[in-house]
Amino acid sequence: MWSCGLLNDTGHGEEQLCQDLRLGLWVLSLLYLVAGVPVGLGYNALLVLANVNSKSSMTMPDVYFVNMAVAGLLLAALAPVHLLGPPHSRWALWSLSSEAHVTLLILFNVASLVTMYSTALLSLDYYIERALPRTYMASVYNTRHVCGFVWGGALLTSFSSLLFYICSYVSSRIAECAKMQNTEAADAILVLIGYVVPGLAVLYALALISRVRKEATPLDQDTGRLDPSVHRLLVATVCTQFGLWTPYYLSLLGHTVLASRGRPVDGHYLGILHLAKDLSKFLAFLSSSITPLLYRYINKTFPSKLRRLIKRMHCGHRHCSPGPSGIQQVMAQA
Template sequence: MWSCMVYNETDDNVDLRLCQDFGLILSVFSLVYLIVCFPVGLCYNALLVVVNLSNKVTMTMPDVYFVNIAIAGLVLNLVAPVELLGPSFTRWPMWEYNNEIYITLLILFNISSLVIMYSTTLLSLDYYIERALPRTYMSSVYNTKHVCGFIWGGAVLTSFSSLLFYVCNHVSTKIIECSKMQNKEAADAIMMFIGYVVPAVAVLYAFVLILRIRKESTPLDQDSGRLDPSIHRLLLASVCMQFLLWTPYYMTLLVHTVGGAPGSYSNRQHLTTYFFLRCLSVLLAFCSSFAIPLMYRQMNKNFSHKLQRLLKRLHCGDQSCPHERSTVQQVVT
């Protein structure tokens, strides 16, 4: 029963009940996520990717970042069922995953988290550029491939050092190189720095610049080349939502880095509370793959039009639809 195995019948019944209550709460939250949030998030993430990639002509740079976030959300959707049905979350473990499965899930989770945080950071910085200089590259997608390659390649490369610590922490000590690197605290510290501290500083810097621009109204504010105001609200809301959902997870990494391994805690009640908060923070991180596509669907006015064009195109089949011909003519002119 998740972490309640450390208790026995001679222990204080209050601590045992607290542990069981924590396990029950996690089980309920996990089932709610799997029944409600998981299918909705999977559907809307896939829909966001398909609709935008099928309308590449009308994509803007914010759409590119949201597509990357949606792809990372799909990866999290694949990791979530295995993680939430594992022994850490449920009082009735459906399976005991071994080290290889754990490392694979950890690699996918870390890379997805980095892609989400980097996309969010670049989104806020580009939002400042678009506010300061309208009709810039943020309004086009000519560098889409470079942006996507930078985000995913950067996430893989920057997470390699921390992942090496995680891998060496779970392989045989017969490997001399890895026997010197069995330090999970170092891995968590690296992930905390590259996955949260650096993006948080960049986002705060972008917000300071954006507030400074808003205080200094210029004739450029009336430029028709600017993004729709609803997109501005979407960008700010998405950045705030991402940090709100991911901050608890990185705070648990900070606690693990500063306080050492959980097994070194003398008080088992503190150990149980730590594991509960750690699992709850992971669950909140999974919720980011559910909240962001819903926000994008509700706040982006162009998404419904793109979806309608895609449905009409599927309805027409191989024949060219009248609305497609008119759209192509407008783009050519």
């Protein structure tokens, strides 16, 4: 990553600036790999395990955050290869074949789509739950099935992009790929489906949520409502995800617009675009570490779930004695 190879034909001052930027970004990448990746892997794994261990107490937002955590685990696992190993980089610690590079890119896109759509659907379902508490549409059961469709849709969307990437490598051997010799169409699909659509959905949901919050109704006293901290968690998650992923999708859009001119882009602008795309991908990887931290410090139920998980791991196969809450439930039933 962080290559300045396309700027060699520019002025010495610009090339030196690029070299300095590349060195700084390389240092940031190493810091992220040393600190951010372990944090992302650890907290995402704890988020998934703690909620799976407490299925009975999971709420609709928990299900979406579990799916974002799984996508975060995938991103954290891909980070070392993406940040240290792309074939165009002179800093690469290893080289990748074209097939492996395409596979890693598709996995990255799948994680990206799952993250963005989970955020968008969390916003919409939170509005539904806010407007109509205890509704089936925002139930845990329905949310789990919706998340299954999210992963399936992400795979199908990435498959269409996969065709463009494959054809960009084998177009000289297969006549049917003659009209798909570049990846701009795949980038345009990702920008439209992976960013514009969920972005509009989030804006619509936030507008509806703000309207509902201004109108006090008897439903506000419903004990089945989600904890008020969920709203803060929702706003923080939306700002984090879209703030960190927007540069990546803007870089894809910029590459598509420049390629649509029908003439080659000069090395200067193409080099800047590649550097911006690498930086934006680095910011996208940061989301896999920041989102679980937000969940940890804003969600009030996570510490108790984590304690139950630790207690269960400590007990192992032995029968654990019920805690105070369990004793109270037994006494109430008696």
